[in-house]
């Protein structure tokens with residue numbers, strides 16, 4: 227019995243050491259993103275850093291209409307169709323088919339984020355944080371960088387964080403593909 231206990235303790239120790247090494251090796255996976263508008267013009271860039279509890283999204287944007295604008299994680303990493311309004315980026319990253327809305331009792335979907343607040347000069351610098359997704363995959367946080375990637379999409383209107391399917395966010399006005407850092 228005592229031997230079993232010691233073996234169990236040893237296994238926990240090995241697991242802790244291996245676990246710690248694993249965390250260190252994967253510490254803070256990063257990705258970058260560059261946005262274009264419907265004319266294909268550059269409207270800024272950002273960095274995504276995946277920490278132990280969620281993803282920090284650091285954005286520095288320009289050329290956007292002032293006011294509150296919705297931004298979401300869309301399921302497909304494609305912004306090749308500005309003329310068509312970035313529909314190729316698909317719907318929100320939402321593998322479990324949850325309702326949209328950070329404030330919806332049946333939500334949120336995994337792509338939901340707070341609104342951007344764009345200044346009068348069309349710029350916005352912001353750090354967003356989401357615990358609903360990961361870059362490469364984490365428990366309870368689906369991967370943005372899966373086989374078809376993901377995009378951040380900015381909409382023409384604000385997100386009311388409640389109504390379906392996208393909180394009244396309106397057309398897509400800017401899009402950026404998330405690229406893993408090598």
Ligand SMILES: [Cu+2]
Pocket residue numbers: 297298299300318379381392395
């Ligand atoms: Cu969206």
